Amino acid sequence: MNEPIIILSALTKSYRDLQAVRDLSFQIDRGEIFGFLGANGAGKTTTMRMLCGLAHPTSGLATIDGADAWQQRYAVRSKFGYMAQRFSLYPDLTVLENLRFFAGAYRVPPNELGARIERLLGQMDLQAKRDAAAGSLSGGMRQLLALGCALVHQPPVLFLDEPTSGLDPVHRQQMWDLLYELSHNGITIFVTTHYMDEAERCTEVGFLHNGRLLAKASPRVLKGTFKAKLLELDAKPAMDALVRLREVPGILGVSLRSGSLRVYAPDAEDLLAGWQRHWPFPEIKLLGHRWAEPDMEDVFTAYSQGYGAMLDQEAIR
């Protein structure tokens, strides 16, 4: 039972002249919450579809619990639950009818069906809404119902495609609490997101960029690969400063965070020392500076923008 539950080896998907996923190889251990990060169009959904047996790989292989995700796709389906990015339940069916339908579709034995649905309704906090049409539910409740439908056959793996997109913070928190609970019960969770604060909640994170995996490690390890010091400046006017600083040689990028400017540069200390001797922009006022701890957003920016000089990528190889 110690071998990885999800294995991708050289997984590739091309649509005519577009390579959506390129040579993806990694593994996910049982019980992990794996966060799959990447910009829109990076290939997250395509990868997930191949893992679910909805799209066939152009080359390469993916296995779930030892079964080939494409060749044995019917056998694999009992091993995972899938929650799509769009709301994809039947809006004209009630909460109960949706759950019953998916239970039937997943061949849940009829004698277990009632108890299992009751338990899911309790877990998702939807008992009061059991006879409401799914289409009449709020966005948060819809997602909870979708999660319930994906869990009705008690799968060991759960694929979630941006489960919290469009949810308010309360429902996002509720969704994550549920995911922790499921993970605690031994379910492996594969979740795509482009919220970086959500990436912090995962036990492991993979960065996907242009169909390639840039890095995969725990959030702590990934932040540890950030070897350059991160300089934060307060300047006025901030937008002018942003534009001017981006042109300075030695600066790879500048981003605005809570009104301050984060400077991505391999040798920020030298730059700062130079600026303390002579600030080259008379029209911009430099108010102060401090050293920041990199968060997942900084890590993701560095990896996806190719700021290799700031990273110690050998540490995760």
Added chain:
Amino acid sequence: MNIRSSLQAISSVAVKEFIHIYRDWRILVLVLILPPVFTLIFGHAFESTEASDVPALLEDRDHSPQSEQFVQELINGATFKWRLGKKISGQPDLLREHVQAALVIPEGWGASLKNGDPIALPLYLDGSNTNTVSELEGRIQEKLGEFQKKQLEAMVEGLPDNVIDLAKKLPVDVRNQFISAMSQWGLASEVLYNPAKRFIDYVVPGVIGVILQLLTVTLTACTIARERESGTLYQLMVTSLRRGEIVIGKILPYLAISILLILVVIVVAGWHFHVQFHDHFVLALICLLFLLCSLGLGLLISAFSRTQTQAIQLSVFFLLPVFVLSGAFAPLERLPLAIRYLSECFPLTHFCRAFRLVNLYRAGLTYYGMDLIYLFLGVVVTFVGAALLLKRIEQ
């Protein structure tokens, strides 16, 4: 993968599909109201195949005893609703007079009959409706023939005695030939297969076929397209459902509803129009094959189109020629040969033909066997096609 779990999976799809239909009350009303209403409308609309009360204009410019007598004959007929015209010159304006035909009895017509040089009566017909033109012309020709015969009888009655004596001197065979030539040669016609000449008996399969084709094709066309549009198709495809189970589960509710519809049409036709149905088992088989064919077609369209709108548009494009060219309401023999080959491609054509062969002609299997085979092929082709198209979606 055992049969029991497969049946469970199919029934859960079927139940879901039933709920979709049941919740969408607009469709439900349409499905329940349309068939009996259609049957009543079509049944009564074409009840009488003969033209009657056709507005027509009659101008008597002669005013001779003969012309007045002929006018009286015409007015007594049922085909035309004659209006006597007053303007006595030139060609009549059919459109302005709101008539479809105009007959002019020219000045001197009565005299010309007496002189042995009868003038042909000018008849003007509205040719825009090509179906009725020859029928109307035939009716007036018929009236003219009757009038001629009466004139002839009156003439023979009024012959002077010396002429009759003269005739008696003719040889017998010549006299017989002469008598024969003077009388009308008749037909002893007997109408077979639909002796009452009731159009409803002919059109019942057309009504059943058109309603079923309309409802089943459009409704099933929407089922898969709707799932694809709403994104639920992917959700469906990651479940343990097999493609075949999805298709069968989706078809079952529509099959049940369609069978109900057939029964409704048959009951309305039987009670209201007293249409009789024979060979119930064979008719049921024909209906079932046709139904499966229509459902398969709907599925094929469904699997082919991306959205419900596309599915509806495709259905309409398919159904339009079918309704006109399948012989549901008019005999195929009126169509040119090339078009008839096209008609043979429509399941509705074979359904109507087989149904009529059984119910009107009381014919044996040898007559409608080919139609059954065509329908069966249609079922196979559409279902296999739909399954293949669905397979393509999967990849």
